[in-house]
Amino acid sequence: MRLAVLIIAAVLVVGAGLAIIRSMWGMRAPLARGASTSTETLWLILPLLLSVALLAWTAAVMP
Amino acid sequence: MTTAAPPPPTGPRAVVRDLVTLTKPRIVALLLVTTVCAMFAARQGVPNGWLIGWTMIGGYLSAGGANTINQFVDRDIDAVMDRTERRPIVMGRIAPGAALAFGIALVAVSVLVLGLLTTWLAAGLSLVGVLLYVGLYTLWLKRTTIHNIVIGGAAGAVPPLVGWAAVTGEITFGAVLLFAIVFVWTPPHFWALALMLRKDYSQAGVPMLPVVYGEAATRSQVLLWTLVMLGTTLLPYAAGAGAVYLIGAVVLGLPFLGMAWQLWRGDASRPWAAITFHYSLIYLALLFVVIAVAAAL
DSSP, X not given: OHHHHHHHHHHHHHHHHHXXXXXXXXXXXXXXXXXXXXXXXXXXXXXXXXXXXXXXXXXXXXX | OOOOOOOOOOSHHHHXXXXXXXXXXXXXXXXXXXXXXXXXXXXXXXXXXXXXXHHHHHHHHHHHHHHHHHHHHTHHHHTTOTTTTTSHHHHTSXXXXXXXXXXXXXXXHHHHHHHHHSOHHHHHHHHHHHHIIIIIIIIIITTTOTTHHHHTHHHHTHHHHHHHHHHHSSOOHHHHHHHHHHHHHHHHHHHHHHHHTHHHHHHHTOOOHHHHHHHHHHHHHHHHHHHHXXXXXXXXXXXXXXXXXXXXXXXXXXXXXXXXXXXXXXXTTSOHHXXXXXXXXXXXXXXXXXXXHHHHO
C-alpha cells in the first residue's frame, strides 16, 4: 500500500513538475537588473530537483 | 469645496495598534499553526505546554519582525497598491526608521526567546527564515523574477522546521517533509491571490506571473502546482504515517484540486481565484491539524 502511494506521489510530482518546466521554459527571459536567463532557469528547475531528491529520500526510509 | 480626511488617531493605543498591524498577525497565525502542529509531529504526541508557549511567542516575534522589515523595504510599492496603501508606514503613522528598528528588535528578541527557552537550532532556523524572507524574497526575487513566490516560498516553509527543532533539537526527515509541503503549497496559494490582485501588482511594477505572462498561464501553473502539492502530501504516508493522515490529506486535497481545475478551465460562474485562495488557507491549517492529530493518536 505504501509503495503504491509512493508511486502515485512520484507520478504526480514528476509529471506535473516536468509540465511546469515545459510550459515555463519560454518564460526565462530576464525581467530586471539582477536577473539573467541562467538564474531564471535555475529557479525553474530547482523545485523539481528538490522534489525528486525528496521522493528518493522517502523511498529510502519507507517502512 | 472638498472635505479634508479626518486626522489619523493618535496616542499610545493607536501606536500599539499600528505596531501590531505591522507584524501582520493574521498571516503569522497560520505560520504558528504549522509550527505548533509540527511540534506534535516531532514529539509523536503532546509536547510540553511551556515549550509550545515559548515557541509560539518566539515564532510570533520572528515572523512579525520579518513582516515589519518587509513593510519598511516595500513601502514604495505598498503606496501604489490598493490592498496595502493604508498600511501604517505608507499612511505616515509610523516613521520608516522606527518601523525598521522595531522589526530588527523583534527579530533579536525572538532569537533570544527561542534560543534560551527552546533550542538554539530553533533560534537559528527562525533567523534563517527571516533572512530568506527579507533578503531572498523581498530584496531580491520579488522585483526581479516571476519565480519570486516559488523560491521565496521557502521562507514561509521554515516555521515547521522551527517547531520541530524546538522539540527535538535536530532536523530529520519528517521535518523536511513538512517544510516541503508548505513550500509546494505556496505557488497555488499565492498565484490565486495574484490573480485577484493583478492590477495592483501591475501598478506597482511587481513581476508577478499574471502581470508578466497573463491570467491563462497563471491558471495553468496553479493547477500544475496543486498536483505537485497533492503528490507531496502523500509522502508522509509512504514514509510511515498512518491511515488517518492519508485519509485527511486526500479528503482535504481533492477539493483544492477541484477548485484549481475550475480556475484552470476559466469557469466564469464563480470567482474561482478567490475561492481557491481562501480554501488554500483553510487547507493548510487543517492539513497540519491532521498531521498533529495523526501523530498524537
